[in-house]
Amino acid sequence: MIRVNDKWDVPWQEGMIVRDVLAACNFTFHYVAVSLNGRLLPPAQHERQPVADGDRVQVIHIIAGG
Numbered sequence: 001m002i003r004v005n006d007k008w009d010v011p012w013q014e015g016m017i018v019r020d021v022l023a024a025c026n027f028t029f030h031y032v033a034v035s036l037n038g039r040l041l042p043p044a045q046h047e048r049q050p051v052a053d054g055d056r057v058q059v060i061h062i063i064a065g066g
Helices: 018-024 041-045
Strands: 002-004 008-009 032-036 039-041 055-060
Touching: 008 032, 018 041, 018 055, 039 041
Parallel strands: 002 055
Antiparallel strands: 002 008, 032 039, 032 055
């Protein structure tokens, strides 16, 4: 299982990447900050960073206002 935002558990699958976790949790907003096990990931790594069973992912929407 992958724990997301200390709320949701996403079943782990072989070959899973960060983008798969975001999709499983319905994170569709383009601008998000993602950390994997406490390490901030640049957006370019969301498409290639593998996720292991037991990893913890934190996702924060980046929203600007005025």
